[in-house]
Amino acid sequence: MLEVANLSHAYGDAPPVLSSIDLEVRPGELVSIVGPSGCGKSTLLRCIAGLQAPTAGQVRLDGKPVDRVPDNLAVVFQDYSRSLFPWMSVRDNVALPLRRRRKNRAQRQENAMKALESVGLPDAAAKYPWQLSGGMQQRVAIARALAYGPEFMIMDEPFGSVDAQTREDLEDLLLRVRGNSGMTILLVTHDIDESVYVGDRVVVLSKGPARVRADLWVGLPTARDQITTRELPEFVHLRAEVGRLVRGREAADEPKS
Amino acid sequence: MTNWTRIVRGTIGVAGVLAVAELVSRAGFSDTSLPPASTVLLRAAEFFGDTEFLSAVGSTLEAWVLGLLLATVVAVAVGMALSTTPWLNRATRVLVELMRPIPSVALIPLAIVSFSSITESKVSLVFYSACWPILINTLYALRDVDPLAKETLRSFGFGKAAILLRVSLPSAAPFVATGVRISAAVGLVVVVSFELVAGNGEGVGGYLLQTQSGGGRPDLMLAGAIWAGVLGALINVGLVALERRAFRWHAVRTEASA
Amino acid sequence: MTAITGDHPAERPTGTNGRRRRPTGVPGLRILTGGAARLWLVALLVGCWEIIARTKQDAYFPPPSTIVRVFHELWFSGPATHLFLTDKALDDFQPSFVNLFCGWALAAVVGLALGILLGRSSVAREILDPVLQFGRAVPPPTLIPFFIVVFDFGAQMQISTIAFGVIWPVLLNTADGVRTVEKLQLETAEVFGITGAARLFRITLPAAAPKIFAGLRVSLGFALILMVISELIGSTTGIGAHLISSQQGMELPEMWAGIVLLGILGCLFNAVFALVERRFLSWHSRARGLDS
Incomplete structure (x- = not known):
């Protein structure tokens, strides 16, 4: 589905942020990318989404090179308060991307309501985003991406700005949504637990410039639960391994720089 | 480097506008009353040696500066007095709301009849129109002073006067300065308007009126307007630079919070 | 290039927004005392002006009552x-x-x-x-x-x-x-x-x-x-x-x-x-x- 080949990026004359990244995501997979904060995860996502042209290398989605934002791709940003439009009601926010799908007004509103129901917010349709809590706003952002009906969804630290309890709820929502839709998802996070809990695969990035340090298969059962899954020895083991990879690199690197 | 491209692009823009103006007047797209840009610039340059024009500029600026200074002192003092006496503040709010919307130029006829000297009328008019932005910004800024800063001082045993002087006034100062800058522009408009209406040959406005007599000299009129524009721009740039220097801490703080 | 906001910041607190939220607890009395606290100064000034203008007969400063009368006659006394x-x-x-x-x-x-x-x-x-x-x-x-x-x-x-x-x-x-x-x-x-x-x-x-x-x-x-x-x-x-x-x-x-x-x-x-x-x-x- 997605192939990233030898991708590098540098902002102007600054030292490179990404250095020859290779990555492949197969259809239906949920791949989490984890790495220390400030390692260039967001830049990688922006290159993949076609929001930014990399200085070298290529991104291909369904075999076609990505040079602008592809039609079948949606992005959920971390900063929901800015990525939802405050002058539109929740329903209009969710219905907005459907204009591109050439649907009439009634269809757009209907699809938007369906998407809001699937994230558990049918009652918020007439409200404005800023009247909702952070967690609810991010649900709206997810609903907007769902309504768009993409085959591939990119999530940039989607749960980074909400409290721990809400975060768990949103993680489960994500797994449920993904089970229903069969979308391919690429999720960036700095939370090691989260990367293992939601992912089929965990890709660990190193810092400055970002390289793929490891690509681990998460062998956990598809049905996951916040309590029992996190108790499984495989989960604990994998979490420790990812943690070591993320941190070990930092510890080894710091004296040098 | 980026500064250079800015300067080059700005120069291109100015040159382009001048070239278009020159072409329009030379090609005769409009009637003959539009003088070529080059002529206008030449006239504007000649004004440097024209004592009559320079004294007109001087008289305009004199009234403007006096009125603005007076307005700043009075408006800041009144603003401070009002913000420390809530009962008076409540009562003056209605008064301010009633008087502020009166377009200050509507008072020009009144100023003409009620003062004996022209300078007096001009200064009073500038004073009146410049007071409002400064007063309102002062009131607004003083109301918005961080209560924590005030309480910090109070906890160290400082009195009301000390708090006003050490906390309220400094933190209100940047907004007051913005008010002064707005007033400066308004004041310039009001002086020139007065001179144009009074029609007794005083100041830049009076000079412009004279150029209108006898068929009119559009080149001189536009040259005068260019001088007024350059003066206005210089005043604005000067005040902004002053604000930047004086309130560096403020700029840093607002940028950090943005 | 900076934006011109004029005296925008001050518009909100004193504008129509603030006036709309009158306390509604004991309507009559509150409005009366609140109105008095706001309006006494304007009333006082207008009153002083009226008295001084009447006694001094200064042609440049006619009393407010005259101004209001003329205002009405000039523009608002039509059919x-x-x-x-x-x-x-x-x-x-x-x-x-x-x-x-x-x-x-x-x-x-x-x-x-x-x-x-x-x-x-x-x-x-x-x-x-x-x-x-x-x-x-x-x-x-x-x-x-x-x-x-x-x-x-x-x-x-x-x-x-x-x-x-x-x-x-x-x-x-x-x-x-x-x-x-x-x-x-x-x-x-x-x-x-x-x-x-x-x-x-x-x-x-x-x-x-x-x-x-x-x-x-x-x-x-x-x-x-x-x-x-x-x-x-x-x-x-x-x-x-x-x-x-x-x-x-x-x-x-x-x-x-x-x-x-x-x-x-x-x-x-x-x-x-x-x-x-x-x-x-x-x-x-x-x-x-x-x-x-």
Whole structure:
């Protein structure tokens, strides 16, 4: 589905942020990318989404090179308060991307309501985003991406700005949504637990410039639960391994720089 | 480097506008009353040696500066007095709301009849129109002073006067300065308007009126307007630079919070 | 390039917003005491003026009662079929209002279009910046003699003066608003395929609307000023012409009535605009209110 080949990026004359990244995501997979904060995860996502042209290398989605934002791709940003439009009601926010799908007004509103129901917010349709809590706003952002009906969804630290309890709820929502839709998802996070809990695969990035340090298969059962899954020895083991990879690199690197 | 491209692009823009103006007047797209840009610039340059024009500029600026200074002192003092006496503040709010919307130029006829000297009328008019932005910004800024800063001082045993002087006034100062800058522009408009209406040959406005007599000299009129524009721009740039220097801490703080 | 906000910050707390929220607990008494606390100073000043003017008989400062009487006689003592407007009111108001709104609308349309262009293109911005800074600094009345030569006395001259003078706040505020639209909002639009005109009308302009409205409001206040000044200098019709002719005829109560009329108009424009703004920008003030 997605192939990233030898991708590098540098902002102007600054030292490179990404250095020859290779990555492949197969259809239906949920791949989490984890790495220390400030390692260039967001830049990688922006290159993949076609929001930014990399200085070298290529991104291909369904075999076609990505040079602008592809039609079948949606992005959920971390900063929901800015990525939802405050002058539109929740329903209009969710219905907005459907204009591109050439649907009439009634269809757009209907699809938007369906998407809001699937994230558990049918009652918020007439409200404005800023009247909702952070967690609810991010649900709206997810609903907007769902309504768009993409085959591939990119999530940039989607749960980074909400409290721990809400975060768990949103993680489960994500797994449920993904089970229903069969979308391919690429999720960036700095939370090691989260990367293992939601992912089929965990890709660990190193810092400055970002390289793929490891690509681990998460062998956990598809049905996951916040309590029992996190108790499984495989989960604990994998979490420790990812943690070591993320941190070990930092510890080894710091004296040098 | 980026500064250079800015300067080059700005120069291109100015040159382009001048070239278009020159072409329009030379090609005769409009009637003959539009003088070529080059002529206008030449006239504007000649004004440097024209004592009559320079004294007109001087008289305009004199009234403007006096009125603005007076307005700043009075408006800041009144603003401070009002913000420390809530009962008076409540009562003056209605008064301010009633008087502020009166377009200050509507008072020009009144100023003409009620003062004996022209300078007096001009200064009073500038004073009146410049007071409002400064007063309102002062009131607004003083109301918005961080209560924590005030309480910090109070906890160290400082009195009301000390708090006003050490906390309220400094933190209100940047907004007051913005008010002064707005007033400066308004004041310039009001002086020139007065001179144009009074029609007794005083100041830049009076000079412009004279150029209108006898068929009119559009080149001189536009040259005068260019001088007024350059003066206005210089005043604005000067005040902004002053604000930047004086309130560096403020700029840093607002940028950090943005 | 900085945006012109005028005395915008102070507008909210003292404007119609604050006045709407009167305490409703014990209605009669509260309003009475609250009203007294607000109005006593105005009443006192008007009273003093009345007494002093009556005793001193100063021709330049007629008592308020006289001004109000003349104000009513001049413009509002007409037949009910004309909404009580006199013929003079129709003659004075019509040219003034037509010029004011034509000039303002012209400036708004041109300023908005140019502002969008400048906000979108940093090259255009850098090329035009010095020209715009200069144009904004020219006191508009200095151009009146020139406009009189070009257009002769009349509506065209007045509309040009108003349009030239009030375009700057709209233009600069629009450019600033469009330029500072959140990058994330534009990227979100891009991700969901909202581009071109849809992006301009659904994302960019709504996001810039608070600044655009601030510019339009400053412009409207300024348009009133320029309407008056252009009529004072170069017109025989309109409210400004009434002012200057009554001054020259030494009809001072009539002149004072004109000043009162302009004050009322200033208030009225402000209030109407605030109403329109609240209708269109309710999301903005409410979202702001929740943030803080």
